[in-house]
Amino acid sequence: MNASKALPLFSRTISRRSFYLFSAATIAGAAAVTTAAAFDNKKQYNYNNRNNNNNSNGWGKFGTSIAAAAPIVHIAAINKDRTIDDYQRIYNKIAEKIREDDEYDGYIGYGPVLVRLGWHSSGTYNKENNSGGSYGGTYRFKLENSDPSNNGLQNAAQFLDPIYKEFNWISHGDLYTLGAVCAIQEAQGPKIKWRPGRVDLPESATPENGRLPDAVNGADYVRKFYARLRMNDREAVALTGAHCLGRTHLKNSGFDGPWGAASSSFTNEFFINLLNEQWKLQKNAAGNKQYDSPKGYMMLETDYALIQDPIYLKIVKEYANNEASFFKDFASSFQKLLENGIDYPKGAPEYIFKTLDDQDM
Ligand code: HEM
Structure with missing residues (x-):
């Protein structure tokens, strides 16, 4: 069946309004079934679209051809039997x-690497049709976890495995995103508001490869990429500040080295280094171009684009001078990234977790 013919049927059968009413009135188990049942209608829709749109850039033909259709709906399934204490227990285990x-x-x-898993499981989102994103926990399927852009993230997934086994009532999407929030807070980063309710979707909901960003690009690409995730310039710059954490690995991405010295603390160091180091574009051992500094730090071309573009540059300077401003914008942008495409019923709980230090643990 042609996808554009299948869609009106779906939108007639399950309206956004009836979703809300039903899921708000049910506890999580039942709500999850509702979502899954609704998804059966969308499965056909997804398949049709995937098969008809084999491009891999994630927003070109794929986005355009379904723009006219009703968007996919992902309703948060709130389990009223679970409280913040249940999720804080999982947070503590991860921490x-x-x-x-x-x-x-x-x-x-x-x-x-936990932050990167949370981001990559959300960064497949496409605002054109509300597909991808963190909701379905589809990183767990081979099609998504074998995307070359996800090289190295198996370490984060393996880290979370025993925690999933112990708390198997949590969905994968909730666990991947909670893991990222926990990792940022435990690295002395900002507190990030987090909401449960993602539901494991079947393999057919897995987005095609190629939706995650390619680092060999300039400011125009960065702007267009983040627009697909509903992010404006400020949000794009704030999110990139997560490159204060960790490093690039030749074996994963073909890039080499850390962005700064304090790679396990969440700070505004990324912006300070971007402005103050002496950067030189050169080829690394894998033959890929990256900016290197005499101190042994690196920047991707997409990072460096943030000081080449005048609008981005102004924001970089602000964050380099004012860490509080960076923390505030990062916290709201990261929550938005993790929740893209999810409809939360009115009154859905929003949690702020205590760090181990807050709890004197
Ligand atoms: C244009 C956007 C982006 C590009 C092109 C990009 C690219 C990359 C690349 C190539 C790596 C190295 C992976 C490896 O070799 O192991 C990396 C690592 C990382 N990225 Fe990004 N990234 C982007 C945005 C983001 C965002 C929005 C976040 C989070 C909010 C993020 C968080 C991280 C973290 C924490 C690491 C370190 C992982 C580790 O140490 O294992 N990145 N990124």
Whole structure:
């Protein structure tokens, strides 16, 4: 069946309004079924669109051809039997394991790779049809986790495995995003508001490869990429500040080195280094171009684009001078990134977790 013919049927059968009423009135188990049942209608729709649109850039033909159609609907399934204490317990488990397994990646620890998993599981979102994003936890499927852009993230997924086994009532999307929030807060980053309710979707909901960003690009690409995620210039710059954490690895991405010295602390160092280091564009051992500094730091071309574009540059300067402003914008942008495409019923709970330090643990 032609996708554009299938869609009106879907939107007639399950209206956005009836979704809200039903899921708000049910507890999570039942709500999850509602969402899954609704998804059966969309499965056909997704398949049709995927098969008809085999481009891989994630917003070109794919986005345009379905723009006229009704968007995919992802309703948060709120389990009223679970409270913040249940999720704080999972937070604490992740935080304790980050502390314990501290030898990972030359003693950087698992924090940065957990942040990257949360971001990549959300960064497939396409605002044109509301597909992809964190909701369905589809990173767990081979099609998504074998996307070359996800090289290295298997370490984060393996880290979370025993936690998923212990708390198997949580959805994968909730766990991946909670892991990222925990890693940022435990690295002394800002507090990030987090909401549960993502529902594991079937494999057919997995977005095609190629939706994650390519680092060999300039400001125009960066702006267009983040627009697909509903992010404006300020949000784009703030989010890139997460490159204060961790490093690039030749074996994963073909890039080499950290962005700064304090790669397991969440700070505004990325912006300070971007402005103050002496950058030189050169080829690394894999033959890929990156900016290198005498101190051994690196910048991707998409990072460097933030000081080449005058609008971005102004924001970079602000964040380099004012860490509080960066933290505030990062916290709201990161929450938005993790929640893209999800409809939360009125009154859905929003949690702010305590760090282990807050709890004197
Ligand atoms: C244009 C946008 C972006 C591009 C092109 C990009 C590209 C990359 C690349 C190539 C790596 C190295 C991966 C490896 O070799 O292991 C990396 C690492 C990382 N990225 Fe990004 N990134 C972007 C945006 C973001 C955003 C929005 C976040 C989070 C908010 C983020 C968080 C991270 C973190 C924490 C790491 C370190 C991972 C580790 O140490 O294992 N990135 N990124």
